[in-house]
Amino acid sequence: xxxxxxxxxxxxxxxVALLHNSIIAGAVLGLVGGLxxxxxxxxxxxxxxxxxxxxxFAGAALALLLGVDVVIGSVIGSLAAALIFGALGIKARxxxxxxxxxxxxxxxxxxxxxxxxxxxxxxxxxxxxxxxVSVDDPGLAWLTGVSVVVLLALAIVWRPxxxxxxxxxxxxxxxxPVRALAPIFMIVLGLTVAMxxxxxxxxxxxxxxxxxxxxxxxVTVSMLWVPVLSVIFAVTSMVxxxxxxxxxxxxxxxxxxTISFAIYLxxxxxxxxxxxxxxxxxxxxxxxxxGARETHPAALRVGSGPQHL
Amino acid sequence: xxxDARPSSAESAPERPVLELRGATLAHGDRVLWHGLDxxxxxxxxxxVLGGNGSGKSSLLKTIIGQQALTAGSVMVAGxxxxxxxxxxxxxxYVPQRISLDPAAALRVRDLVRxxxxxxxxxxxxxxxxxxxxxxxxxxxxxxxTALADAPVSQLSGGEMxxxxxxxxxxxxxxxxxxxxxxxxxxLGQSQRIVTLIDExxxxxxxxxxxxxxxxxxxxxxADRVLYxxxxxxxxxxxxxxxxxxxxxxxxxxxxxxxxTQGRVIIVAAADPGADRHDPHAxxxxxxxxxxx
Numbered sequence: 001x002x003x004x005x006x007x008x009x010x011x012x013x014x015x016v017a018l019l020h021n022s023i024i025a026g027a028v029l030g031l032v033g034g035l036x037x038x039x040x041x042x043x044x045x046x047x048x049x050x051x052x053x054x055x056x057f058a059g060a061a062l063a064l065l066l067g068v069d070v071v072i073g074s075v076i077g078s079l080a081a082a083l084i085f086g087a088l089g090i091k092a093r094x095x096x097x098x099x100x101x102x103x104x105x106x107x108x109x110x111x112x113x114x115x116x117x118x119x120x121x122x123x124x125x126x127x128x129x130x131x132x133v134s135v136d137d138p139g140l141a142w143l144t145g146v147s148v149v150v151l152l153a154l155a156i157v158w159r160p161x162x163x164x165x166x167x168x169x170x171x172x173x174x175x176x177p178v179r180a181l182a183p184i185f186m187i188v189l190g191l192t193v194a195m196x197x198x199x200x201x202x203x204x205x206x207x208x209x210x211x212x213x214x215x216x217x218x219v220t221v222s223m224l225w226v227p228v229l230s231v232i233f234a235v236t237s238m239v240x241x242x243x244x245x246x247x248x249x250x251x252x253x254x255x256x257x258t259i260s261f262a263i264y265l266x267x268x269x270x271x272x273x274x275x276x277x278x279x280x281x282x283x284x285x286x287x288x289x290x291g292a293r294e295t296h297p298a299a300l301r302v303g304s305g306p307q308h309l
Numbered sequence: 310x311x312x313d314a315r316p317s318s319a320e321s322a323p324e325r326p327v328l329e330l331r332g333a334t335l336a337h338g339d340r341v342l343w344h345g346l347d348x349x350x351x352x353x354x355x356x357x358v359l360g361g362n363g364s365g366k367s368s369l370l371k372t373i374i375g376q377q378a379l380t381a382g383s384v385m386v387a388g389x390x391x392x393x394x395x396x397x398x399x400x401x402x403y404v405p406q407r408i409s410l411d412p413a414a415a416l417r418v419r420d421l422v423r424x425x426x427x428x429x430x431x432x433x434x435x436x437x438x439x440x441x442x443x444x445x446x447x448x449x450x451x452x453x454x455t456a457l458a459d460a461p462v463s464q465l466s467g468g469e470m471x472x473x474x475x476x477x478x479x480x481x482x483x484x485x486x487x488x489x490x491x492x493x494x495x496x497l498g499q500s501q502r503i504v505t506l507i508d509e510x511x512x513x514x515x516x517x518x519x520x521x522x523x524x525x526x527x528x529x530x531x532a533d534r535v536l537y538x539x540x541x542x543x544x545x546x547x548x549x550x551x552x553x554x555x556x557x558x559x560x561x562x563x564x565x566x567x568x569x570t571q572g573r574v575i576i577v578a579a580a581d582p583g584a585d586r587h588d589p590h591a592x593x594x595x596x597x598x599x600x601x602x
Contacts, residue, residue, distance in 0.1 A: 042415070155433050163428030166410060166421065170477060173374040173403035173487070176429050221461040223420035 008247035015246045021135040022199075025143050026242045029196055029208060030235030032147050035154055036192045037213030037234065038227050039185060042165045048085050048186075049209045051099035052193045055081035055106035057202035060127050061113035070127070071142060075194040081106070082190030086183040110202075130201030130253045143195055150191050153184070161185060162223070200238075200253055207257040208234055215264040218271035233263050325388050327352055327400075327485045327517040328373065333382035335365055335372065341541040342368060346382070348536070348545065352484065353515040355508065357528045357548075360538030366521045367406065369538075370487045373519070374403055387484050399429070402483030402516075404474055406490045410462055418465070418473050419458045422448050425480030448476040452506055468499035475503070479510065486511070488520045492527055500527050525552065526573045552576070 016023070040049055059077020060070045081102065088098050114124045135143070154161075163171040164178040172178045189209075196205045212233035216226045241256030326349040334344035342365030350356060358366050371377035373384055375391045375398070384391040387400035410421075422445045427434055434441070449455045452472045457465065465473065471491055478486060488507065492500040508531045511518045520528055525535070525548075535551040537544045537560060544551045544560050551557075552574050557565040564579040 156431050158433040159424070159428050159430055163424045166416060166424060167474075167477070169405040170403055170425065170474070171428060172376060173398075173401055173405075174425075174429050174481065175398055217415040221415045221417050221420075221463075223416050223423070226415055 005249045010247065012247060016243075019135075019242075019246060021137065021140045023239055023242050025135045025140055025199055026238035027235055028144060028147050029199060030212075030238035031231055032150050032192050033196060033208035033238075034212050034231030034234030035227055036150070036189060037209045037211075038216075038230050039161065039165060040189065040209050041213040041217060042162075043185070045189065046206065046210050047096055047099050049189065049193060049206055051085065051103040051106070052078045052081040052190055053197055053202045053205040054103045054110070056190075056194050056197045057127055058106040058110040058113065060197060060202075061110040061117070061124075064119065064124070064127070065113045065117045071139070071194070071198060074197045075191065077106070078190040078194040078197070079187065082186035082193075083183070086186035125251075126201065127197065128201050128203050129251045130199055130204060130256075131251065135199070139198075146191055146195055150188050153188050157181060157184060200256055201251075204253045204257055207253075207260045208238065211257075211260040211264050212237065215260075215267035218264070218267040219274070233260070233267075237263065326350055326385075327354075327387060328519065329385040331383045331385075333372070333384060334380045335368055335377075336380045343538050343541060343543050344381070346543055346545075350485070350517045350519065352517055353511055354533050355511060355518045355520065355528070355531055356534045356536055357525060357532035358519060358521040358536045358538065359523070359525055361523075364538040366538060367489050370403070370489050370519065370521060373485075373487060374398070374401055399481050400484045402478035402481060402486045404471070404478045404486070404488045404491045406493060410470075416462055417459050418449070418454065418462055419445055421462055421473060422476045422480060425477035444480070448480055449473075451479065451510070452476040467494045468496075468502070471495060471499075471503055472506070475506065479516075482514070483516060486516050486518045488518065488522075490521055490523065492522060492524060500524075504528055504531060525576075529572070529574060 040046060056074040056078035059080070060074035062077075063070045063073025066073075084102065085095055085099060088094065110127070114127070117124060160171070160176045161181050161184075163174075163176050164181045168178050192209065193205055196208050200208060213226070213230040215233050216229035220226055220229060237256050237260040240259045241252060244255045244259075245252040328348065328350040330346050330348040333346040333348075335342045336344070342363075346369075348356075358369060360366050368377055372379050373386060373391065386398050389398070389400075391398070419442075423441060426441055426444050426448070446455070446458070449458055452475050454469065454472045454476060457469055457473065462470070462473070471494075475491070486507070491503060491507075495503065504527055507518060507520070510516060520532070522528060525532075529548065532548055534546060535544075535548045537551050537557070539557075539560050540562060542560060544556055546556075552567055554565060554567045557567060557576065561578075566577045566579045568575045568577065
């Protein structure tokens with residue numbers, strides 16, 4: 001293995017022209033993922049994202065085995081997951097256990113379908129770790145269509161969803177349909193996961209749906225800037241990762257996850273400096289902001305979860 | 310902003326109470342929390358709700374916001390019946406018992422109060438941002454939290470947080486403010502500032518306040534009436550009438566002594582020497598008699 005396998009910029013222009021569909025797809029996914037990620041973080045759904053992507057993978061693998069479009073399979077898989085998680089797990093603790101039970105089952109089913117599949121090996125591996133050359137024109141049209149639906153749904157419910165997420169009691173007292181919003185968001189999340197699985201792979205969806213928003217929340221707490229930065233980070237990782245991966249021979253995921261992680265690290269450092277200085281004119285408090293994202297049980301589980309990486 | 314065409318404070322018609330409970334009964338299985346509760350609240354009225362743990366104080370508020378169904382009877386808020394599809398109302402401001410928010414909630418004080426202003430509306434809320442911002446500044450000024458506007462909510466102290474949540478609850482200019490033990494986690498000084506804040510607001514805006522507390526002394530001299538829940542029954546009336554030995558003895562069905570000293574009220578179960586004295590600052594709830602079944 002040489003460095004040319006990792007990064008190779010010869011014939012770059014030709015490659016970009018050839019794969020401009022993938023780059024557009026990456027940008028669209030970054031936009032949607034960055035926005036959805038804000039609610040994933042605030043609603044503490046990191047683990048649900050992981051569970052949904054595994055069931056999406058199972059659906060995609062079944063579709064591959066049956067010779068149906070992989071996208072249809074992954075959408076069915078992730079919508080099933082979203083509905084199950086949404087319906088059964090109102091409380092976070094219930095939800096975590098249900099996800100913990102269903103996730104390995106989904107992964108196991110996926111592995112079964114893949115091993116029964118007699119087709120090309122690259123297709124199999126691609127579902128887990130993503131593939132870059134797979135976006136053809138119909139694929140891109142499909143992706144854009146679903147993204148528009150997701151973005152419209154998010155735009156419409158943005159404020160009530162935020163209200164219901166941040167302060168469910170007051171929101172309910174004010175007549176916000178807190179309970180109805182949960183399954184609506186799970187469907188939005190399921191569609192986003194399904195779109196992501198084909199491009200960046202089931203195992204690495206978290207890099208799109210969690211890392212950018214988590215990084216943004218390290219450096220700002222503004223209701224406006226968290227989503228804006230999250231989108232910028234997600235698009236940067238997606239498009240940047242695809243651009244770097246074009247020339248090399250490695251799968252696309254390591255590039256995306258590395259950029260995404262690097263952004264997160266930088267944001268943590270900035271956030272720490274900011275905490276030391278104090279966030280407001282009021283001056284620094286002795287106590288740093290609660291490190292909820294480090295100590296929360298769900299976060300720990302996610303952190304130690306994907307052992308198969 | 311939802312400034313509905315509703316009558317504002319003083320001139321609002323006395324014939325339409327802000328809150329009306331008729332024959333309201335709440336029971337969990339066999340256990341009756343309260344029954345036959347009739348209550349009419351006029352604009353600007355302050356009612357303190359007292360009672361031991363499990364006497365149904367918080368449940369009363371939950372029925373008013375439509376989160377819990379009555380076993381019998383009816384609730385009307387601002388002339389509209391609560392229940393069925395009518396869950397929640399913009400005429401009600403609610404300050405819940407739980408003070409802290411999920412620490413993962415990355416937002417500023419200004420953003421939280423803004424949710425109170427327009428969080429129920431559809432759309433991303435990019436338009437009319439300036440007007441909303443002015444309203445948020447107004448609310449923060451009203452509760453004396455202007456300096457906190459850009460602080461992350463995760464860094465507020467208990468008293469600061471309660472101030473901000475009151476601003477959030479007042480954002481819709483409610484006709485009725487429901488407070489569920491808003492003083493529970495606050496020290497004496499903070500409690501007094503919060504009570505003063507709510508009292509001044511209801512006097513200037515004509516907002517009716519239903520204030521659940523286990524510390525009557527915090528709202529003594531402010532409460533117009535007291536609703537005392539115990540033993541599946543209740544007493545409603547002026548504080549000096551309800552907080553009297555004869556009334557409470559009758560309510561609990563056991564001898565109760567009420568002492569008044571230095572402007573404070575102390576409620577003691579006379580029959581049972583082992584029972585706790587009602588010391589509101591001891592940090593636990595009082596229940597002079599045995600818990601009613």
